[in-house]
Amino acid sequence: MDPLFQAAPYSGYVYPNETVIPWSVLIVVYPYLTGLVAGSFTVSSLYHVFGMQQFRPVARFSMLLALCLMVCVPMPLLLHLGHPERAFNAMITPHLTSAFAIFGYAASFYTILLLLENWFVFRPQVVQIATEGRGPLQWICRIVSLASNDLSEHAMHYDHKWIYALSVIGIPAALGLHGYVGFVFGSLKSREWWSSDLMPPVFLLSAVISGTALVIVLYVVTSLFRKVTIEEACVKGLVYTLWAFLMFALLLEGVEFASLLYRSREGIETIMTYVSGPLVVPFFVLQLGLGSAVPLLTLTYLILRGTKGRALIAAATGSALLVLGAVLMMRWNVVIGGQEIAKTGKGLVTYEPEVLGREGLIAAGSVLFLPLVLMFLATRIVSPWAEETRAAVLRGRAPA
Amino acid sequence: MKGYTMNSDDQPAVPARRIFLRDISRGAACAGAVAGAAGLLAAAEAAPGKAEATGSDAASFPTPDYDWNQHRWAYCIDATKCIGCLRCVEACKRENGVALDAHHFRTWVERYAYLDGEEKPHIDSMADPVNIAESGSESQYRFANRYRDAKVDKAFFVPKLCNHCTHPACVQVCPTGATFKTRDGVVLIDHKYCIGCQYCVQACPYGARFFNHAKGVTDKCTWCYHRITKGLLPACVEVCPVEARMFGDLNDKESVVSRFIRNNRVQVLKPETGNAPNVYYIGLDKEVS
Amino acid sequence: MPKHIARLVLLIIGFGALALAAKSFFTVDSFYRFGHYRADSVPEIAALTPAFQTPKACQTCHAPRHAEWSGANHKSVICEACHGAAPGHPDHLKVSIPTDTQRLCTQCHEQMPGRPSSSVRQIDPGQHYPSATQCIACHNPHAPKIEAAAARPVFDRKAAVASAAVCAGCHGESGTAANEIWPNLAGQNAAYLARSLGAFKTGARTDATMAPMAQAVADDDVPNLAAYFSSLSCGASGRRGSGDAAAGKVLAKQCTACHGESGRPVNTSWPRLAGQNPGYLANALTAFREGQRSDPFMSPVAHGLSDADIANLATYFAALSCGATSK
Secondary structure: OOOOOOOOOEEEEOOHHHHOOOOOOHHHHHHHHHHHHHHHHHHHHHHHOOOOHHHHHHHHHHHHHHHHHHHHOHHHHHHHOOOHHHOOHHHHOOOOOOHHHHHHHHHHHHHHHHHHHHHHHHHHHHHHHHHHOOHHHHHHHHHHOOOOOOOOHHHHHHHHHHHHHHHHHHHHHHHHHHHHHHHHHHOOOOOOOOOOOOHHHHHHHHHHHHHHHHHHHHHHHHHHHHOOOOOHHHHHHHHHHHHHHHHHHHHHHHHHHHHHHHHOOOOHHHHHHHHOOOOHHHHHHHHHHHHHHHHHHHHHHHHHHOOOHHHHHHHHHHHHHHHHHHHHHHHHHHHHHHHHEOOOOEEEEOOOOOOOOOOOHHHHHHHHHHHHHHHHHHHHHOOOOOOOOHHHHHOOOOOO | OHHHOOOOOOOOOOOHHHHHHHHHHHHHHHHHHHHHHHHHHHHHHOOOOOOOOOOOOOOOOEEOOEEHHHOOEEEEEEOOOOOOOOHHHHHHHHHHOOOOOOOOOOEEEEEEEEEOOOOOOEEEEOOOHHHHHHHOOOOOOOOOOOOOOOOEEEEEEEEEEOOOOOOOHHHHHOOOOOEEEOOOOOEEEOOOOOOOOOHHHHHOOOOOOEEEOOOOEEEOOOOOHHHHOOOOOOHHHHHOOOOOEEEEEOOOOOOHHHHHHHHOOOEOOOHHHOOOOOEEEEOOOOOOO | OOHHHHHHHHHHHHHHHHHHHHHHHHOOOOEOOOOOOEOOHHHHHHOOOOOOOOHHHHHOOOHHHHHHHHOOOOOOOOHHHHHOOOOOOOOOOOOOOOOOHHHHHHHHHEOOOOOOOOOOOOEOOOOOOOOOOOHHHOOEOOEOOOOOOOOOOOOOHHHHHHHHHHHHHHHOOOOOOOOOOOOOOOOOOHHHHHHHHHHHHHOOOOOOOHHHHHHHOOOOHHHHHHHHHHHOOOOOOOOOOOOOHHHHHHHHHHHHHHHOOOOOOOOOOOOOOOOOOHHHHHHHHHHHHHOOOOOOOHHHHHHOOOHHHHHHHHHHHHHOOOOOOOO
16 A cells, blocks of 8 residues: 555445545544634633623633634644645635635634734733843743833723724634634535535534633643632533533534435435444444533533532533533544545445554644643743732742 | 823823824824835736736747637547446556556546346446456456346446536635636646645545645646647547547537537536536436436 | 834734735736636646657558558557557657457457447457467457458459469469469468468568569569459369378367368468368478477467377368368
């Protein structure tokens, strides 16, 4: 077998060119990361735009998290491209009929937006380091603060207006940034599994729940590490958010799937073979069962019973972890699943991911964890926690 | 206006006039920057090379001997004649340097065999492992005679290739403009511009496109553009021993393709996609997709 | 406006201007000329070198072969379909002559469900002359259709008679040879006669007498002469061999694949043996065995024959009826 590519085994009849699966696990990781960006930004905007005070403990944190995730978003795409050095062609001569062409501009716009917003949010701390810090970090912060130490009421007033404006703009921008990913799949005529008007909202809603779930998990885990009290009101708010969006997401995913089966177009027998065979574990067991039904029931119970304390936090974190898994499986089942159903409508291909290699599981896993590493490094410099005082930052120590 | 009053008690008072002048000059600087950016944008739009998107060009394009405005190419297949000898598949690979394996094809042939008592046909192509085993290698192609001893109700072969659609889905989704339709009706790929994202491979409903792993770009049938611009036929058409494949110019009313379309009830593959393919078939069957 | 805001706004505008400038700078020149693509790529693709040369190119040097091919029923199969693409031939590429014709020919001609019989004549390789190891044993790949035995060749009788006058000395007035050493030509297959004369002319087949005789015949006269002799009616040679005809019949089983069931082949490229002079037949077989005559099929066949075998075979075939339809 040629080491340049991996041939996929198949059953039934598939077009000869379909025996190599074009989009690998990297293209599963990419919408997952973008989704996490949109989701954590949504959590942040619940405080910054909608003024919901219970989210204050995680507002800055999720803003920073969104930025760290966003920076990693182009990586799976660059690893996948045949000519990553030509990647800017899509921005130099964007073909406006292509959803992919929008990516370059949408992603750049959103990255700049997140950069700006984080800049404003952490500006007081950066200025603090610029004036009272030491060493190279002080110089970096001087440049980053644009050589201005103005933290007066007047300046902060402007800052807050900017944060608000950026957050407001950020909501439709996030919808566009992640909605287009759904459109990439939903607009194609060639694959029955993908072709659906519901793809963009399905992607968006699962993005929001994945981001919310990630914030829950990271908030609880980091609070435990920092030995800091976990704000129950915040967790409860996140639970409500997760619960509501999870229901919406399940509704749309369910409608989409049901429509596909109900319409029963040509090729439905092959789809049914797939659904009742290779798809059982990844979709019914992992995505729907463990990943959606269990968290949904748990969260409903939490809300019904008004659970408090450790039980709430533990159950919420557990549900959040399951939801994170569910959304990853959803991306997998869409991207990989769509390619495993041949365009002939008469055959199935099997994706066998490689472990090593540019498009292997290790590469994908590394890209997936890189944002967390970046978060960790960022929190060494600035503090995303609401209760942290300037004094703590002055001591030159970021929170543990 | 907030800026024109005292900032705070411990700052020396600045005359309102100076503050006003300061702000006016800053505003002018901003306006100047915006105007400069707009000017750059306008200059970019008017830059040479982007001016003429239409219009007749003095020199013949793309070669001095071939003017693409004169031709409207089409391809016809008489699937009732195809014998599944696979000369076309081998010739195409030889002509276009396609990878000699069972996973990259610019053209291929499908076999449909309805066995007695079965509703659905058995379908295979030359890439099927059974047929590869028969040929002995992935670089040579041969259909194994697997239905020789079966009771066959009906069987036939269908050659396939890129349909060079009038509304190609692949061109629509290309983010860079690396794939496009020429004026003479051929969909081509610019191997120097393609970034290898493979969105077009996904978008093609016919499975005609594939990723060229050696070059890192996508690839597909070009109707042997390098041959047809020299007055030759595509390699697959040239080599077909039974004239199942035909190629010609629709601008010529008496060309083989014009006559074929005029004299037959022709069909195209997957018309419901709206792609408007330019490969016309006779001899298709209900199960051919 | 606080100064950090002002600087930020300037920074953003500056970045935007830079990005626009970069976009314009990096756009390749020929882009947008005809549409949303790099116009220069079209002539680049058009300039690629074709691999298949087409039969017209082969005709330049291989005119007789081309003529033979284009006048026959394989004319829809281009040269390169069997010989492979020939870019750079003859300077940079040697075109191969296929050796495994069984494999090559059955690619199209093997009987297979789905193959329309109106497109191609099909055979079952297991049943169709299984003793023949190669298709070209009987079929000329450039003109594979085996002419019906009853077809009468067309020729210019007057010219042929004139040319044939000199042959009568050995081969007889009516094509029946004067003695049993020289072959009867009457009623012999025309294609074989033409091929033999051609071989004598080029020296592929050597004979002290026939060489100058053949040289004297013009190229254009050869088919005419062959057709003339073929049209003469063969009579029984009346000459008996000295061997055992019955034993010869047993041995002859291996000859029928090419020479026909009763010594009269279907393919007129091969000689009719029935009713031929026994001495000539014996000499021919001996010559094949000893290497004075060489043929890719006859040499190995003759190799294993003993003198007695040769005598028996010659006797058997000589006794067979040449048949009124042996043309």
